[in-house]
Amino acid sequence: xxxxxxxxxxxxxxxxxxxxxxxxxxxxxxxxxxxxxxxxxxxxxxxxxxxxxxxxxxxxxxxxxxxxxxxxxxxxxxxxxxxxxxxxxxxxxxxxxxxxxxxxxxxxxxxxxxxxxxxxxxxxxxxxxxxxxxxxxxxxxxxxxxxxxxxxxxxxxxxxxxxxxxxxxxxxxxxxxxxxxxxxxxxxxxxxxxxxxxxxxxxxxxxxxxxxxxxxxxxxxxxxxxxxxxxxxxxxxxxxxxxxxxxxxxxxxxxxxxxxxxxxxxxxxxxxxxxxxxxxxxxxxxxxxxxxxxxxxxxxxxxxxxxxxxxxxxxxxxxxxxxxxxxxxxxxxxxxxxxxxxxxxxxxxxxxxxxxxxxxxxxxxxxxxxxxxxxxxxxxxxxxxxxxxxxxxxxxxxxxxxxxxxxxxxxx
Amino acid sequence: xxxxxxxxxxxxxxxxxxxxxxxxxxxxxxxxxxxxxxxxxxxxxxxxxxxxxxxxxxxxxxxxxxxxxxxxxxxxxxxxxxxxxxxxxxxxxxxxxxxxxxxxxxxxxxxxxxx
Numbered sequence: 001x002x003x004x005x006x007x008x009x010x011x012x013x014x015x016x017x018x019x020x021x022x023x024x025x026x027x028x029x030x031x032x033x034x035x036x037x038x039x040x041x042x043x044x045x046x047x048x049x050x051x052x053x054x055x056x057x058x059x060x061x062x063x064x065x066x067x068x069x070x071x072x073x074x075x076x077x078x079x080x081x082x083x084x085x086x087x088x089x090x091x092x093x094x095x096x097x098x099x100x101x102x103x104x105x106x107x108x109x110x111x112x113x114x115x116x117x118x119x120x121x122x123x124x125x126x127x128x129x130x131x132x133x134x135x136x137x138x139x140x141x142x143x144x145x146x147x148x149x150x151x152x153x154x155x156x157x158x159x160x161x162x163x164x165x166x167x168x169x170x171x172x173x174x175x176x177x178x179x180x181x182x183x184x185x186x187x188x189x190x191x192x193x194x195x196x197x198x199x200x201x202x203x204x205x206x207x208x209x210x211x212x213x214x215x216x217x218x219x220x221x222x223x224x225x226x227x228x229x230x231x232x233x234x235x236x237x238x239x240x241x242x243x244x245x246x247x248x249x250x251x252x253x254x255x256x257x258x259x260x261x262x263x264x265x266x267x268x269x270x271x272x273x274x275x276x277x278x279x280x281x282x283x284x285x286x287x288x289x290x291x292x293x294x295x296x297x298x299x300x301x302x303x304x305x306x307x308x309x310x311x312x313x314x315x316x317x318x319x320x321x322x323x324x325x326x327x328x329x330x331x332x333x334x335x336x337x338x339x340x341x342x343x344x345x346x347x348x349x350x351x352x353x354x355x356x357x358x359x360x361x362x363x364x365x366x367x368x369x370x371x372x373x374x375x376x377x378x379x380x381x382x383x384x385x386x387x388x389x390x391x392x393x394x395x396x397x398x399x400x401x402x403x404x405x406x407x408x409x410x411x412x
Numbered sequence: 413x414x415x416x417x418x419x420x421x422x423x424x425x426x427x428x429x430x431x432x433x434x435x436x437x438x439x440x441x442x443x444x445x446x447x448x449x450x451x452x453x454x455x456x457x458x459x460x461x462x463x464x465x466x467x468x469x470x471x472x473x474x475x476x477x478x479x480x481x482x483x484x485x486x487x488x489x490x491x492x493x494x495x496x497x498x499x500x501x502x503x504x505x506x507x508x509x510x511x512x513x514x515x516x517x518x519x520x521x522x523x524x525x526x527x
Contacts, residue, residue, distance in 0.1 A: 090500040119501055166522045167414050169500040177502075 003052060010056045011047050018061035019135030020220065024107030026068045027170065031088040033132070033160055035072060043068040086164035089114075091171055108133065109224045110170050112217075116185040117168045124159035125188050131156060133220075134213050144210055145195075182225065186234045186290065189217045193238050198396060206249065211242055233281035233291030239274035240297035243267040255402035259306040271301045289325040292317055311341035328359040336369050344376040364393030368403060380410050413497045415454060415523040416504040421488040422516035424461050430514055441512030449496070449507055456494035488516040495523075 022043065026036040043064045050067075057063040091110070115128040123145070130136045130144065142152035162168065173181040196210025218235040225231050247261040275298045281291035296317045303309040318334035331354055339347015351370050360366050371386035387407040394400055427435075446453060462482040469477045482489060494511065498504035501520070508518045 117501075119505075165524075166520075167500040167504075169502055171500075171502075173502070 007048060007052045007056065010051060010060070011044060014047070014060040014064060015044060015135055018064060020108045020111065020133040021061045021106070022064045022068060023132055023135070024111035025065045026072060027089065027111060028091065028107045029069045030072045030076075031091065031170075032086070033089070033163070034086070035075065036068070037132075039068040039071040039075070040064070042071050086161060087167075089164065090167045090169040106224055108220065109172050112185055112221070113172055113181055114163060114168055114170050116181075116188045117163075118181075118184050119166060119168055120159050120162060122188070122191070124155055125184075126192055127152060127156050128159050129188055129217065130192070130213060133217060136213075144207070179228075179230070182228055182230060185221065186230055189214050189221070190234060190237075190290075192217070193241075197241065198399070204398070206245060208245075211245070214238060215242065229281040229284040230288040230290055232277045233288045233294050236274040236277035236281060236294035237290050237297055239270045239277070240294055240301045243270035243274065243301055249398060253398065253401075254405070255398050258300065263305065266301065271298075274298060275302060286324055287320065289321065292321040292324065296321070309340070311337055315341050328354065328357045329363070329365075331357070332360060332363070332366055332369065339369075339373050344373040348373040348377065362393055364390045364399075367393070371406070375410065384410050413499055414504075415525075416496050416498055416501075417521045417523060418494045418496055418504070418508045418511065419490055419519040419521065420492040420494075420511060420513060420516070421486075421519060422491045422514050423488050424491070426515040427491070428461075434514065438512045438514060445510050445512070449510065452496045452498060452507055454495040454497055456492070458492040459490065461491075462489045491516075 019040070023036055023040050026040050027033055030036045030039070046067055047060070047064060051057070112129065112133055115132055116125045120128070127141050127145070130141045131138065136144070138153050138156060139149045141156070142149040145152070147155075172178075192210055193214035196207040196212075196214060198206070215235075215238055218231070218238050221228075221231050222235045243266050244258075244261060246267070247263075247265050248256055250256050274294065278291060278294040278298045281288065282295060284291070287295075296314055299310055299314050299317070314337045315334060318330060318337055322330045322334060332351070335347060335350035335354060338350045348370065351366065351373065354360055354366065367386040367389035371383045371390060374380070374383035374386060384407060387403055387410070391400060391403045391407070394403070430438075442458075446456075465480075465482040467479045467481060467483045469479070471477050496504060496507050498507060501522075504520050508520050511518055
């Protein structure tokens, strides 16, 4: 690799790993998100030249933060007329040494709690998190959510304006508020992951870029809040779910069910790490929603074959999950597990008990699960109707192809 | 410090159907709220119901259209407000959470200041 290629790779690597750290530390200095973003962008551009001349620094994040803060100081000093487009961010007064970013007080925690503040809309929370913590450009965030760049730019601008005008603080919430506010952050990361894990629309089942970003954020949060069992639970759930990524779609792009996946190709490192985190997260009582979801994923991940799956354990875990997180989708998953533990008749009865649930009315997995149990009971005419209903309810092309194939296999 | 207007939206039908024990509880709730947050309170009032409201809209022709009723018809109507001072939105929300409501909720709006 030539020197310039090696430097470009180092800068790109620092962009992926350190953007959130550098931006968060710079925001604390500027008290202005837009100015901080400009200065951090500028610091990365300078790194391309400076690192080619003087070598890649030992701590790229610290170098970039110092450079961005100096640039900000220049802008604010030189431009006497520098006028903030928005009011200063509200934050606790901390003494800042502009040259030595302190590595103990990590500002990324402040930044993520500001981005995921419940006073912002969920879409804005996700967009801000991707943009400010992960360093995605507005165009990249727009592509991730299949909206135009202009729409996404307007959404991000509106959210930043609300942060400034309504004075959403740049601060880690007080201890009493921390669990609830952490829950809001986890919800953003989880939604990002599920959006990537099964893209709601489009040609690909998995959007690897979104999945990787969600994992990166969960790992970051785990590092910043090591005592939180909710955070450990979410990271476990993401690792255990994503360990199966390579086997969820066949080489020709078809959806492969858990029962038919090649378990030898599951990512054992991720499963091991996830299972250890689940055990840690379950120690806290009552167990968190994510810890229980992670535990269910761990039962699947650790079963050597589909036939070895401990379905009664899974039904029991869903039973606990529904008490800490009552949700029709959890009830649906529990009903499916009942069908595997006690036979398709019991599963169908459990599913039909949910048929009046309004929140499941447009949810394609309910008729898809009914169709499977009906088929296994030999009631193919009813199974056919149920598959047709499920087909009406999904726009993901890989899922549609799967359902169409199931329907065709029933014959006429 | 910043100022926020906390708008109290409540269901007028639920309010007029409520018996005295409920309305009494709400009234004493406001007294407790005002005592506890006196330092942050810059003002506040309860409003007469929307049946007493009159809307005035310029007709674009130099005149005005005067109509009976509130500007916007909603199930939960503006029934009162407090003007509060708070360091940031989190503090403003913490104060707003203490305001009693029957069957509605609260809207927290930052006051726009002109420099």
